[in-house]
Amino acid sequence: MKRFTDLYTTIDQTTKTTVKVDALTEYFRAAPEADRLWTIALFSGRRPRRAITTTKLREWAAEQAGIPLWLFEESYGIVGDLAETIALVLPPATQDHDAPLTDWIEQMRALDDADDDTRKSAILGAWDQMTPRERLVFNKLLTGGFRVGVSRKLMTRALARATHRDEAELAHRLMGDWTPDTTTFTDLIEAPDDAAALSRPYPFCLAYGLDETPPEELGHPGDWCAEWKWDGIRGQLITRGGAHFVWSRGEELMTDRFPELAVARDLLPPGTVIDGEIVAWTGTAPLPFNDLQKRIGRKTVPKTLLKRAPVIVLGYDLLEDGGEDIRARPFAERRARLDALMQGLPENAPLRLSPLIAFKTWDDLRQHRATAREQRAEGLMLKRADSPYHAGRKKGDWWKWKLDPLTIDAVMIYAQQGHGRRANLFTDFTFAVWSGNDLVPFTKAYSGLTDTEFRQITAWVRKNTQQRFGPVRQVTPEHVFEIAFEGIHESPRHKSGVALRFPRMKRWRHDKPVQEANTLDDLRAILAQYG
Amino acid sequence: MVLRFTPSGIYCPAGDFHIDPWRPVNRALITHGHADHARHGHARYLATDIAAPVMRHRLGAIKLDTLCYGEERRIGGATVSFHPAGHIPGSAQIRVEVKGEVWVVSGDYKTAPDSLSTPFEPVRCHSFITECTFGLPVFTWPTETEAAQEINDWWAANASAGRFSLLGAYSLGKAQRILSLLDPSIAQILTHGAVEQTNNVLRAQGYDMPPTLHVTPDLKPADHPGALVLAPPAALGSTWARRFRPASTGFASGWMRLRGVRRRRSVDRGFVMSDHADWDGLNAAISDTGAENVYTTHGYTDIFASWLKDQGYNARAVPTEFTGESEEDSIL
Numbered sequence: 001m002k003r004f005t006d007l008y009t010t011i012d013q014t015t016k017t018t019v020k021v022d023a024l025t026e027y028f029r030a031a032p033e034a035d036r037l038w039t040i041a042l043f044s045g046r047r048p049r050r051a052i053t054t055t056k057l058r059e060w061a062a063e064q065a066g067i068p069l070w071l072f073e074e075s076y077g078i079v080g081d082l083a084e085t086i087a088l089v090l091p092p093a094t095q096d097h098d099a100p101l102t103d104w105i106e107q108m109r110a111l112d113d114a115d116d117d118t119r120k121s122a123i124l125g126a127w128d129q130m131t132p133r134e135r136l137v138f139n140k141l142l143t144g145g146f147r148v149g150v151s152r153k154l155m156t157r158a159l160a161r162a163t164h165r166d167e168a169e170l171a172h173r174l175m176g177d178w179t180p181d182t183t184t185f186t187d188l189i190e191a192p193d194d195a196a197a198l199s200r201p202y203p204f205c206l207a208y209g210l211d212e213t214p215p216e217e218l219g220h221p222g223d224w225c226a227e228w229k230w231d232g233i234r235g236q237l238i239t240r241g242g243a244h245f246v247w248s249r250g251e252e253l254m255t256d257r258f259p260e261l262a263v264a265r266d267l268l269p270p271g272t273v274i275d276g277e278i279v280a281w282t283g284t285a286p287l288p289f290n291d292l293q294k295r296i297g298r299k300t301v302p303k304t305l306l307k308r309a310p311v312i313v314l315g316y317d318l319l320e321d322g323g324e325d326i327r328a329r330p331f332a333e334r335r336a337r338l339d340a341l342m343q344g345l346p347e348n349a350p351l352r353l354s355p356l357i358a359f360k361t362w363d364d365l366r367q368h369r370a371t372a373r374e375q376r377a378e379g380l381m382l383k384r385a386d387s388p389y390h391a392g393r394k395k396g397d398w399w400k401w402k403l404d405p406l407t408i409d410a411v412m413i414y415a416q417q418g419h420g421r422r423a424n425l426f427t428d429f430t431f432a433v434w435s436g437n438d439l440v441p442f443t444k445a446y447s448g449l450t451d452t453e454f455r456q457i458t459a460w461v462r463k464n465t466q467q468r469f470g471p472v473r474q475v476t477p478e479h480v481f482e483i484a485f486e487g488i489h490e491s492p493r494h495k496s497g498v499a500l501r502f503p504r505m506k507r508w509r510h511d512k513p514v515q516e517a518n519t520l521d522d523l524r525a526i527l528a529q530y531g
Numbered sequence: 532m533v534l535r536f537t538p539s540g541i542y543c544p545a546g547d548f549h550i551d552p553w554r555p556v557n558r559a560l561i562t563h564g565h566a567d568h569a570r571h572g573h574a575r576y577l578a579t580d581i582a583a584p585v586m587r588h589r590l591g592a593i594k595l596d597t598l599c600y601g602e603e604r605r606i607g608g609a610t611v612s613f614h615p616a617g618h619i620p621g622s623a624q625i626r627v628e629v630k631g632e633v634w635v636v637s638g639d640y641k642t643a644p645d646s647l648s649t650p651f652e653p654v655r656c657h658s659f660i661t662e663c664t665f666g667l668p669v670f671t672w673p674t675e676t677e678a679a680q681e682i683n684d685w686w687a688a689n690a691s692a693g694r695f696s697l698l699g700a701y702s703l704g705k706a707q708r709i710l711s712l713l714d715p716s717i718a719q720i721l722t723h724g725a726v727e728q729t730n731n732v733l734r735a736q737g738y739d740m741p742p743t744l745h746v747t748p749d750l751k752p753a754d755h756p757g758a759l760v761l762a763p764p765a766a767l768g769s770t771w772a773r774r775f776r777p778a779s780t781g782f783a784s785g786w787m788r789l790r791g792v793r794r795r796r797s798v799d800r801g802f803v804m805s806d807h808a809d810w811d812g813l814n815a816a817i818s819d820t821g822a823e824n825v826y827t828t829h830g831y832t833d834i835f836a837s838w839l840k841d842q843g844y845n846a847r848a849v850p851t852e853f854t855g856e857s858e859e860d861s862i863l
Contacts, residue, residue: 012790015797067668068841074834075667084790088669136790424792451795468833 003031004039004101005134011150020150024158034102037185042146043155045251046179050144051108052119054082057142060120064127065089077471078417078424083139087132097129108142152203153392163189171391176200177253201236201247202273202319202327203391207381207398215362215382215401225331225385226357226365228377229400230314231289232279233296237261237313237351239268240323246278254278257301258311260350267349271323274338275316275389277354280309286376289501290489314354315342316381319389327389334389372403373530378486379403405484406526408518409509411439412479415461416472418446426458426473429505431483433496435520439477442496442523448484448505457508480517482507488523489531496520498527533609533627533634534660536826536849541636541660545629546609548577550636560611562638563622564589564703577604579613581649581736582621585703588732600649616640617651618806619704620733626654634658635820639829641805642812645675646711647738648704653819660826660849661817664807665785666835672785672809678802679712685781685800690718690757695778699764699798702726704806706761707733707740709783715741719755722746723762723771752776767798785809817844 010023028036041047062072067089076085104126111119123142127135140146156174160167170189176199178188218224234249244265246255255261258278268274279286280295291309295301318338319327326334335356342353357380359365365380372379379402387397410431418427428446432439449457457479467474487501535542540552548558555572562568562578564585569578571590578586580597587595598604600623603612608630613623618639625636635656644650673681682698689696700706702725710730713720720743722730727745734740744750746760752774760775767780780798785805787793793801808816817825817839825846827836832848839846 013793013801014799016799065668068838071668071834071838074831075669078667078831079669079789080791085669088671088788424786 001097001099001101001104001130001134001138003027004035005131005137007039008137008148009133011148017154021154021158021161024150024155025161028159028162032100032102033185034180035100037180037183037188038102038105040155040159040174040185040188041180042141043148043150044152044174047144047146048105048109048141049112051111051142052123054143056116056119057082057086057123057139060123061086061089061127064124065091080418083143083145084136086127086139087135090127090132090135093128093130095129104138105141151392159189165189168391171203172200175203175251198240198243199238199245199253201238201245201251202275202325202389204234204236204249204275205317205390205398206393207400208393208395210382210399210401215365215399218382218399221359221362221365223385225335225383226359226368227316227354227381227383228357228372228375229379229381229402230277230279230286230354231376231378232277232286232292232314235276235278235313236319237264237268237272237274237276238320239264239270239272241270248278257295257298259301260306260310261313263350264313267345267351268341269322271320272341273318273320274313274351275319276313277316278311278313281312281350286314288376288487288489310350312350312352314352316354317389330386330388331383332385369401369403405486405506406488406530407482407484407506408433408523408526409480409512409516410442410483411477411514411517412475412481413439413441413477414472415457415475424458425454426461427454429481430472431481432477433518433520433523434515440496440520442494442498442520443483443485443500443503445481445483445503445505449508453508477514480509480512480514481505482509487530488527490527496523498523498531533629533632533658534636543606543609543627543629546606546611546627548606548609548611549573550625550627551638558606560625561586562616562625562636563619565619565639568638577611579621579623582623584732584736585621585729588728589703614654615649615652617642617644617648620648620707620736620738622648624654626656632657634660635822637661637816639664639806640808640816642808642816643672643675645708647708647733651816653816655821657822658824658826659817659820659822660828661813662807662829663813663827663832663835664830665805665809666813666827666831666838668810670785670788670805670809671811672788672805673803675712678783678804682709682712682781682783682802683714683717685779685802686713686757686759687717689779693756693777695752695757695775696759697767697772697775697778697780698759698761699767699780699782700726700761700784701806702763703729705783705804706730706763707738708806709761709804710740710743713741713759718757718759719744721750721755721758721760723760723766725763725766726761746771764796814842 007023007027011020058072062069076082079085111122130138156171157167160170236247238245246258246261248254280292287309295305295309315338318334321337345351357368369380382399382401384397410433412429413432414430415426416428418425430441430444432441461473461475464476465473466476483503484506485500485503488498491499539549539554539556541550548560549556550560551562551568552559553570558575559573560577564582569586576593576595578597580599583595583597598613600613600615603610610628612626614626616622616624616638618641622638624638627634633656635654639662640651642651686696700709706726720741722743722745730740730743766772781800781802782796782798783802783804785807787801788803823845825839825844826849828849836846836848
């Protein structure tokens with residue numbers, strides 16, 4: 001546990017990639033095999049199930065610290081991280097330990113069937129042997145909230161270095177639904193394994209945003225292919241050995257959530273892997289993401305929902321054809337093979353090509369992009385015609401060219417302190433638009449300003465608080481912010497009658513007097529147009 | 532009331548003076564020399580003799596009268612005296628007595644001793660106005676020895692790896708306290724101008740610190756391999772700091788106790804070291820005053836006041852508009 005905590009701390013304390021990779025490499029060389037396997041699992045999002053409710057952990061920690069629960073909760077609100085808050089309020093340990101990570105995880109999992117008294121004494125005993133840093137890691141494992149600032153890619157690179165194996169091959173091996181219970185370090189990393197290979201998806205190829213860069217800088221339009229960037233769930237549809245599998249980009253096996261995709265077994269030859277977008281479909285166009293979202297949360301989907309929001313896969317790319325990994329082939333070729341494969345599928349098949357957009361000049365494409373919202377797309381994807389299907393995010397061959405967000409100028413009316421990285425800064429704001437002489441709140445936003453701007457606004461909030469409601473401060477309506485958002489829909493639960501998708505502060509409009517902020521009617525007009 | 536909270540700051544009607552006011556007043560009693568407590572523009576100042584040189588250095592030609600710790604002075608109907616606050620050299624709590632009723636303004640304070648400032652002394656009073664910058668149970672500090680060990684280990688490791696150690700610390704107080712803890716046998720200690728000027732003021736007062744070298748434009752970093760560079764936090768990311776490469780960066784503050792804040796500063800190492808009292812320090816200090824009434828200012832005032840009420844004190848938070856911002860708040 002000490003070795004793992006040191007690793008976690010080193011990674012947590014640095015922003016330098018080389019330091020992170022070096023620390024991981026060293027860890028993979030030196031740690032016991034079982035710990036290595038757990039570390040790979042944890043660093044690729046395979047967290048153990050939450051062993052104990054956080055309510056209990058809070059009670060026990062507050063009791064142990066000799067503080068009332070409300071004070072614990074207030075502290076948590078400011079620290080912003082439950083595992084850390086517990087680690088910090090507890091009195092110093094009175095004992096020491098040298099148990100490896102795997103032992104602690106096993107102990108923790110053994111508590112699954114234990115009664116509360118046994119759990120409590122086990123947890124208090126564990127805390128009493130640990131430094132605050134170990135407690136932080138342990139608590140994160142306990143609460144199922146373990147995350148770390150290392151991409152899978154870097155973890156895989158370190159593992160490749162430590163084991164002297166090929167990075168791309170390792171990346172592929174680490175995909176799929178293994179857990180430390182179903183495999184061993186040797187089986188996962190070294191041994192040949194046909195059974196696991198059956199369901200295994202490929203690492204997704206990811207794109208960077210084009211942002212402010214004009215596409216002209218990408219060179220000749222003829223070298224590029226363009227398609228819509230759909231607003232659904234990016235996934236891989238796999239048919240192998242008579243079975244089919246659906247994986248999300250988050251590497252979640254979602255086969256059972258989308259029963260309508262089961263016909264893929266009959267429609268596609270075995271040994272096929274399609275990269276595409278899972279969308280709810282009307283017959284001619286995708287439904288808003290909202291409709292798809294209603295299905296995602298459910299393990300089993302009721303019939304009515306299946307009927308109201310049936311899903312299809314809009315195919316982008318072909319990664320495996322006839323059992324052959326064709327990711328190294330140029331995009332244009334893969335795409336042609338995908339076209340051929342989809343030819344002759346029945347009209348009602350839950351599989352369609354995501355159409356390529358023909359264009360001669362970048363200006364042509366600009367005009368297409370401007371119509372993305374009508375297509376229910378988020379913008380465009382640009383792919384270099386001769387590009388391979390990379391593993392992970394790589395700059396240069398693929399670009400997202402998203403639509404400019406919708407915007408509205410709004411008045412800040414409430415402010416609240418942030419937590420975690422932003423404790424003691426005011427970062428959470430409520431914004432309003434005018435309705436006659438009243439300001440009607442319609443959204444909150446937390447991101448988009450620079451640290452310097454957050455400091456400025458924090459100093460201002462301190463001096464311009466009119467009233468406090470618990471942690472929320474009502475401030476003088478004086479500052480106007482341009483709020484950007486990706487979508488808007490009607491919401492009877494909100495006072496303003498609308499809800500925004502991904503709202504954030506785009507700009508602090510120092511230049512704009514508060515009277516000139518937008519109105520509720522302006523907001524309704526956007527709803528009528530884009531909702 | 533012996534003291535009142537006014538838009539200019541804490542005011543004593545019986546003596547017609549303010550304590551640490553942030554708007555210009557006729558007579559200002561100053562707890563210590565930090566910029567958020569000792570401001571420009573007052574007609575007359577009163578502070579401790581130890582705080583005076585730094586205040587003159589920072590505020591220029593001011594009309595400044597001084598008192599030693601414990602020395603009493605009659606001002607109008609009030610009797611005032613200054614008592615060690617353990618925050619930085621010369622920092623004081625101010626005791627105000629009017630017709631037998633005693634109030635104490637804590638200023639900024641720290642109960643654990645360090646090697647530089649006069650150790651905190653509790654003062655018995657009826658009403659205590661206390662800062663609570665770190666008034667949450669998550670804030671507890673390591674000992675001075677542990678902190679010194681951690682900083683010196685980091686410096687030594689950097690020096691042996693051929694890296695500079697760039698350490699950010701407030702130029703008055705924290706920087707000198709760190710200096711007094713450094714092990715000068717590791718390598719040269721270099722200082723930013725803002726730090727060095729304060730060093731010189733305090734050295735002239737007789738405070739003992741290891742030798743330092745002021746970073747001037749003609750200084751060649753290569754001549755001082757493995758040096759530790761002590762600079763104000765704002766200088767860490769500036770072009771000024773870029774001449775020291777390769778370097779590991781560190782920051783010493785009570786806020787470094789929080790992982791989120793540590794990450795936001797994006798320094799390589801955060802050292803938990805504060806010139807303010809931690810949770811246990813605040814509670815012990817308040818208990819030692821024997822005060823019935825406690826007013827909380829600076830920091831998590833509402834939460835801390837609620838906690839004190841739970842503990843049986845008659846406590847309340849001083850409204851925000853009557854408090855300035857502490858240096859540690861604003862620096863973030």
